[in-house]
Amino acid sequence: MINYDRILIRYGEISTKGRNRNKFVDKLRKSILDVLNEFPGIKIESTRDRMYVVLNGADGREVSDRLKGIFGIQSFSPAVKTTKDIEEMKTAALALFLKHFEEGKTFKITAKRADKSFPLNTDELNHEFGGHLLKNVPGLKVNVKKPDINLQIEVREEAAYLSCETIQGAGGLPAGSSGKAMLMLSGGIDSPVAGYLSMKRGLEIEAVHFHSPPFTSERAKQKVIDLTEKLSNIAGTVVLHIVPFTEIQQLIHQQVPSNYTMTATRRLMLRITDEIRNKNDGLAIITGESLGQVASQTLESMFAINDVTTTPILRPLITMDKSEIIEIAQSIDTHDISIRPFEDCCTVFVPSSPKTKPKRDKVRRFESFVDFEPLIAKAVEDTEKMVIKPQSRNEESFGELF
Amino acid sequence: MIYLDNSATTKPYKEVLESFIKVSSEYFGNPSSLHEFGGKAERLLMQAREQIAQLLNVKHNEVYFTSGGTESNNLAIKGTALMHRKRGRHIITTGLEHASVKEAMEQLKELGYRISIIAPDKDGIVHAEDIEKEITPETILVSVMHVNNEIGSIQPIKEIGEMLKKHSRVIFHVDNVQGIGKVPLDLYQASVDLCTISAHKFHGLKGNGVLFIRDGLRLSPLLSGGNQEWKMRSGTENVAGIVAMAKALRLTINNMERHLSRLISIKRYIFEEMNEIGNITVHTPERNSAPHIVNFSIEGFKAEVFVHALEERGIYISTTSACSSKKAAASSTLMAMGIPEKDAKSAVRVSLSYDNTMEEAEVFAEAVKETVIRLREVMKS
Numbered sequence: 001m002i003n004y005d006r007i008l009i010r011y012g013e014i015s016t017k018g019r020n021r022n023k024f025v026d027k028l029r030k031s032i033l034d035v036l037n038e039f040p041g042i043k044i045e046s047t048r049d050r051m052y053v054v055l056n057g058a059d060g061r062e063v064s065d066r067l068k069g070i071f072g073i074q075s076f077s078p079a080v081k082t083t084k085d086i087e088e089m090k091t092a093a094l095a096l097f098l099k100h101f102e103e104g105k106t107f108k109i110t111a112k113r114a115d116k117s118f119p120l121n122t123d124e125l126n127h128e129f130g131g132h133l134l135k136n137v138p139g140l141k142v143n144v145k146k147p148d149i150n151l152q153i154e155v156r157e158e159a160a161y162l163s164c165e166t167i168q169g170a171g172g173l174p175a176g177s178s179g180k181a182m183l184m185l186s187g188g189i190d191s192p193v194a195g196y197l198s199m200k201r202g203l204e205i206e207a208v209h210f211h212s213p214p215f216t217s218e219r220a221k222q223k224v225i226d227l228t229e230k231l232s233n234i235a236g237t238v239v240l241h242i243v244p245f246t247e248i249q250q251l252i253h254q255q256v257p258s259n260y261t262m263t264a265t266r267r268l269m270l271r272i273t274d275e276i277r278n279k280n281d282g283l284a285i286i287t288g289e290s291l292g293q294v295a296s297q298t299l300e301s302m303f304a305i306n307d308v309t310t311t312p313i314l315r316p317l318i319t320m321d322k323s324e325i326i327e328i329a330q331s332i333d334t335h336d337i338s339i340r341p342f343e344d345c346c347t348v349f350v351p352s353s354p355k356t357k358p359k360r361d362k363v364r365r366f367e368s369f370v371d372f373e374p375l376i377a378k379a380v381e382d383t384e385k386m387v388i389k390p391q392s393r394n395e396e397s398f399g400e401l402f
Numbered sequence: 403m404i405y406l407d408n409s410a411t412t413k414p415y416k417e418v419l420e421s422f423i424k425v426s427s428e429y430f431g432n433p434s435s436l437h438e439f440g441g442k443a444e445r446l447l448m449q450a451r452e453q454i455a456q457l458l459n460v461k462h463n464e465v466y467f468t469s470g471g472t473e474s475n476n477l478a479i480k481g482t483a484l485m486h487r488k489r490g491r492h493i494i495t496t497g498l499e500h501a502s503v504k505e506a507m508e509q510l511k512e513l514g515y516r517i518s519i520i521a522p523d524k525d526g527i528v529h530a531e532d533i534e535k536e537i538t539p540e541t542i543l544v545s546v547m548h549v550n551n552e553i554g555s556i557q558p559i560k561e562i563g564e565m566l567k568k569h570s571r572v573i574f575h576v577d578n579v580q581g582i583g584k585v586p587l588d589l590y591q592a593s594v595d596l597c598t599i600s601a602h603k604f605h606g607l608k609g610n611g612v613l614f615i616r617d618g619l620r621l622s623p624l625l626s627g628g629n630q631e632w633k634m635r636s637g638t639e640n641v642a643g644i645v646a647m648a649k650a651l652r653l654t655i656n657n658m659e660r661h662l663s664r665l666i667s668i669k670r671y672i673f674e675e676m677n678e679i680g681n682i683t684v685h686t687p688e689r690n691s692a693p694h695i696v697n698f699s700i701e702g703f704k705a706e707v708f709v710h711a712l713e714e715r716g717i718y719i720s721t722t723s724a725c726s727s728k729k730a731a732a733s734s735t736l737m738a739m740g741i742p743e744k745d746a747k748s749a750v751r752v753s754l755s756y757d758n759t760m761e762e763a764e765v766f767a768e769a770v771k772e773t774v775i776r777l778r779e780v781m782k783s
Contacts, residue, residue, distance in 0.1 A: 218438040222445070336463065391452075398429075398446060401421045402453055402649050 004060035004078040012074025028174035034236035073169030106143035173202030181284035190288030192334040197316040210245040220342040262354040300357040409753035425642035450648035470611035471600035472502035478596040481621030490540035497738035525687035526555035548581035554695025563593035583654035606650035610643040657756040675767035
């Protein structure tokens with residue numbers, strides 16, 4: 001039985017990055033190594049145009065499954081490496097082909113000859129290998145326009161590579177290639193999706209969650225930890241900041257008229273997040289806001305809330321419908337966690353009729369009667385920092401029970 | 403003691419009992435309680451579900467916890483029948499099934515459902531084409547066991563699933579109580595919609611089982627109440643048993659990977675030894691049978707006599723299936739295979755686990771030979 005010995009990775013968008021390309025390639029290499037860290041034998045070889053994951057005995061299918069989720073990979077192909085001996089190449093080509101062939105399937109050969117000293121040119125390669133397969137696989141037919149199997153043969157300086165399939169990658173840019181931003185993570189459906197889409201564009205994210213015990217429970221906190229864990233499946237690790245928010249939240253409710261508490265709460269959350277961003281060298285804040293979804297997500301609300309900072313606020317979901325957001329949440333496996341029914345600090349203090357068109361000057365005036373600064377500083381100081389890793393790598397306290 | 407009745411039940415692994423005790427004593431909260439202590443129990447439940455899903459190669463929301471094989475089979479069959487009664491009232495099953503399938507079908511019959519029972523061939527195997535012949539537009543469910551509990555024959559689940567793809571309205575249930583951890587079955591590949599497993603058959607505890615319910619498939623619950631298990635099976639979860647089951651399944655699958663070939667050689671040895679003794683007929687088919695079950699008849703003796711004779715030597719085997727062995731009637735599985743009633747009445751079953759050794763098999767084979775000789779003398783005199 002023939003075994004894959006490497007997986008060829010195509011970069012996609014990175015290849016347009018001109019002089020910065022090496023930086024992107026390097027980030028991609030790092031994130032692949034991180035995701036594949038349970039396969040100790042694997043090695044990565046990168047060149048200008050492509051990367052190879054050398055399997056060294058690791059299971060090609062398992063590695064492929066992991067690669068599907070990594071941002072920065074356009075597509076990839078499990079491949080077999082052979083010497084440039086034509087007979088050896090033919091044997092390998094047939095064995096590889098038979099792995100994918102079922103009766104009735106059509107094929108074509110796509111040969112590439114990067115090594116111009118190789119005796120057969122592209123046409124001759126196509127002809128030679130096509131003939132070899134036709135002779136050895138009864139009932140096989142060629143279809144050059146829409147083949148079921150496209151056997152790709154590439155003759156390079158160092159060796160020949162054969163592969164039968166091209167698997168779509170996750171696209172996007174490699175993890176961490178676009179800098180760091182803080183994700184305001186509530187526990188709802190939207191914010192994890194916003195985090196996911198930001199990561200797709202190469203952002204490194206740190207999550208910030210507001211916790212108001214006893215108004216919100218340990219399980220609400222656990223929910224956010226679980227959501228962060230899902231995001232860490234993509235990034236390897238994600239830092240989660242849990243901000244103690246009870247005191248500020250209570251004070252808001254004492255000081256601010258009830259139809260303005262929501263606006264004031266959001267402003268204070270944003271101020272705290274901005275402080276945490278500053279402390280951790282982030283350059284932006286990400287939220288799961290979608291225009292018009294709830295009272296705090298009208299344009300007037302955003303205008304009044306955004307007033308407290310000049311830091312860029314990224315809102316990847318701003319134009320999306322709820323149904324589109326749910327679809328992504330399901331595909332990244334966060335939906336079922338998000339719908340666990342525990343109160344979080346955005347739901348427990350919701351006023352019965354929050355202003356959908358709050359005025360910036362009014363909320364400024366209501367807040368001016370209290371000095372929130374020391375409370376903000378204290379909340380930031382007391383923020384709990386957790387480093388969340390993918391489930392398989394977490395040291396669970398009940399480990400020995402399972 | 404040589405325990406060779408593992409198809410009836412297995413001995414819980416020590417590690418499994420440790421988990422059960424620890425969870426029962428330290429995490430006894432109700433997973434539905436809102437406080438942190440309840441939260442811990444809920445975490446355990448989630449982790450167990452996740453682990454079982456991974457081991458079965460399915461999604462976590464397809465794993466439903468039940469009280470065991472009987473309940474899972476009842477939920478699968480009656481739940482489907484009640485949910486889809488408007489689509490049709492015809493169900494297909496086989497003559498090989500466990501009592502919990504058979505009797506559930508009998509109850510449905512009284513409620514006006516039509517049940518077709520497919521007969522196995524002489525090796526105890528049913529064929530996809532025989533099932534297909536019975537399918538009508540009224541058919542809502544096909545229920546076939548994976549590994550037969552009495553003789554160990556393996557049913558062609560993948561072929562049946564493949565055939566049922568052409569009849570997409572028919573739901574496919576597989577009772578995999580005997581197959582799990584012994585005969586691999588890829589549920590997605592075989593297009594299985596519902597699948598039963600039971601913890602005490604793989605060194606977990608009695609009172610825990612799983613019903614795999616394919617994502618999106620709806621059943622009518624048998625137990626309603628507090629809406630646990632996504633409303634499919636209300637009742638406070640047996641967290642300790644469930645965690646223990648997750649561990650037992652992991653250990654069993656590990657054992658399968660490491661010891662399956664050894665188990666096969668022990669079975670083959672018993673198979674050959676029994677075949678060599680005169681007046682013994684082995685009913686388990688040589689091909690397409692599970693690695694842990696050998697069923698045979700000893701001419702001239704009632705099965706029960708033989709079981710007790712071996713018991714005197716500290717060897718435990720059983721007459722047919724445990725669930726029906728207290729009835730004096732001959733095994734209906736053997737009868738369905740066309741084995742004469744006289745032979746069916748003298749059939750006994752040896753069932754192995756990964757803990758059994760070749761030495762035990764040798765002692766067993768020797769004991770059978772001696773017992774046959776001794777009993778024959780007694781009967782003559």
